[in-house]
Amino acid sequence: MNYISNDLNMVKALDPDRHALALKMEAFLSKGGTIEVIGICRSLFSPIPFNSEVFSGSPNVAQPKRDLSAKIKKSAKGEAEEAAIAEKLKAYHDKGVVAAAKDLHISTRRANHIAAQYGIKFACRVSLAARQEDLALVPQIRALIIEGLTQDQMCARLHIGRTTLKRVAGQNGLKFRSQADHSKDLVLVERIKAIRDIGCTRAACARQLDINPKVLLRLIAEHEIDFPVRTPGVA
Template sequence: MNAYVSTELSMIQMLDPQRHELALLQEAFLNKGGTIEVLQGPSFVPPPVRHEPPPKKKMPKPAAAKPEAALPEPTKMTLREIEREERAAIAAKDRAELVERVKKLAETMNYSQAILRTGLSRKVLFSIAKEHGFKFQPADYKGSRGQKRGVIDDANDAKLAERIKAFMEIGLTRSKAMEQTGLTFKPFIRILAKFNIDYPKRRAGPHPAFFPKAPKRQE
C-alpha cells in the first residue's frame, strides 16, 4: 500500500515544473490585457419520454379442425371375405329360386317329366324334394303284383330316347345315362329296345403290358 502512495506522489512532483510554467504564461497573458473565458460544460438534457402504444394482445389461433379418421384400407383377406360372402349370397339366391321352380313343377309332374324340363338328375330332384318337404306326382306307369302296367306315354319315351342318344354320343356310361334320365334298369332297357338304340356296355380296360423275363445267366 505505501509503495503505491509513494509512486503517486513522485508523479505529482514531476508535474510541478510544468504547472509552474503554465501559471507564468497565464499571468503574462492577463497582464497584456487578455481575458480567459471559462466555458460552461455540456449540460445533460434527458430525452423526451417515449410513449409506446400498449402491446397488442395476441388473438388465439382458431383450432384446426381435426381430420376425420381415415378408414383403414381393406386388406386382401377382407376383400376375399367380402367376395366369398357375395358368392354365398348369390348361390343362396339361385338355390332358393331353383327350389321354388322344382316345387312348382312337382305339383303337376313326376320325376321323369321334371328331369326333362330341368335337366337335373333324379338324385338331385329327390334330395330337393326331401329337404323341403314336398313330393312329385306318381309316374304314369307303375308295376305291382297282381296289377297291369299303366298306359305308356310314347311322347315321353321319345324324349327320353333322344336324351339317351345324346348321352351315348358324349360317351356317358349306361349307369350315368340312367342317373341323368331318372330311369331304372328295366325302363332303360325297354327304351333301348323300343327305339333300336345300340348303347354300348362298359368296356374292359386295357390289359397290362407284358414284358417277357430275361433268361437267367448260367455261371
C-alpha cells in the first residue's frame, strides 16, 4: 500500500521514482495521449472534492456540481403507508390541513407533503364551511374564558389544537386571562352585584370600585349581570 509520509528522508528517497514517472508522462503526451482528471468526491449525494483537490494533471479543472437528481426511493411499505394517509386526507378538504394532521397524528408538514404528492388540496380557512366551524367555537371559547380555564384545558374540552384556539380567539376579539386576573374578575362581579342591589348607577359603581367603565361593561356582559341602565331623574 502506498501512503504519503511526513518523513523528509523518505520523501527525498522517492525523487528518482517521481522523475522517472514524469518522463514517462511526457513521452505519453508527446505521442498524442491524453490524461483524464477525475475529481475525488465524498459520495453521490455530495460530490465535493476533499480540500478542493483533484488528481494531478490539470490545475484548472472545473469542480463537479452536486447531483440534485439523486433521490432515495421509498420502500414498498412506506409508499403503502403514504397512500393510506392520502385516502384519509381527502376527507379533510373542507376542514383543512391542521385538523387533518391532528386527527391522523402526523405533522402538518408531512400532511402537506403527502397531499402535494397525491394532488390533494385543502380548502382555505376563509371558505364558508371553515368560517362556520370557527364561528361555532366562539361562544364556547367565551364561556370557557369566563369559567377561568387555561388554554390547555380549553383545547382538551373543545378537542382542538392551540393554534386553532388562538386563531379563533384573535379573529373574534376574545382575550385570554391568567388565573390571577380571573380571580380578580370574580371578586369584582360579586361587588358589582352588591352595589347594584343598593340602587347605585353604573357610573357610580365604576367610581366606587375605581375601575374603568369599559371594564364594568365587560364584566356585566360576560357574566350576564342584570344591571339595567338608569336614566337620571327617573325613579
